[in-house]
Amino acid sequence: MNQNIIPISTLFIGLNGFIAFVLSYIAATERVRTRIWHGESKEDVTMQPDPLDNPSAWAAIVESWTKKFLPHEANDDGILQRKVRAHGNFAEYVPLGLLLIIALELMHSPTRLVWLLGSTFTVARIAHAYGLIKTYGPSVGRASGFFLTWFVYVVGASACVYYGLKAM
Numbered sequence: 001m002n003q004n005i006i007p008i009s010t011l012f013i014g015l016n017g018f019i020a021f022v023l024s025y026i027a028a029t030e031r032v033r034t035r036i037w038h039g040e041s042k043e044d045v046t047m048q049p050d051p052l053d054n055p056s057a058w059a060a061i062v063e064s065w066t067k068k069f070l071p072h073e074a075n076d077d078g079i080l081q082r083k084v085r086a087h088g089n090f091a092e093y094v095p096l097g098l099l100l101i102i103a104l105e106l107m108h109s110p111t112r113l114v115w116l117l118g119s120t121f122t123v124a125r126i127a128h129a130y131g132l133i134k135t136y137g138p139s140v141g142r143a144s145g146f147f148l149t150w151f152v153y154v155v156g157a158s159a160c161v162y163y164g165l166k167a168m
Helices: 007-034 057-069 078-106 111-134 140-167
Strands: none
Touching: 007 078, 007 111, 078 111, 078 140, 111 140
16 A cells, blocks of 8 residues: 655645646736737737737637637736746745655654645745736735745745754
8 A cells, every 4th residue: 555655745735736737827828818929018029920910720720719718808918927927936936845845744843844834835825926916016915925935945944954954
């Protein structure tokens, strides 16, 4: 029988995997909605040809479906940048945060510490993404998200150093 030696970390890896998927989906659908295929604004792509001016059969089919399900809205281009940044920021911070949690669980640190860091980290990344997507500039979600992420980084790194030295 296969027994998971890191059940708490596995749970948080799975939860953060779903968050990564949702943020990726949000950024991709905004690209389709705004028809900005590369970059983060119309200015980023003015010199590139529009793939929908003379689409291939496949592109025409995809375009007809996306127009049906994701109608084009004349939004500010900044929303795409915020959604892309939320996904990118998540991808930048989550790997190390999860590695800290996995290492602590493998080192048999107190279970409550692993739960505290995993829960705090997951809530922090959701709050940060929400705050970044919904508001340009400072927001409560964004600030609480990065401060809680830093908390996990500092406490998790400190605990890893402590348990690493203790095990030597």
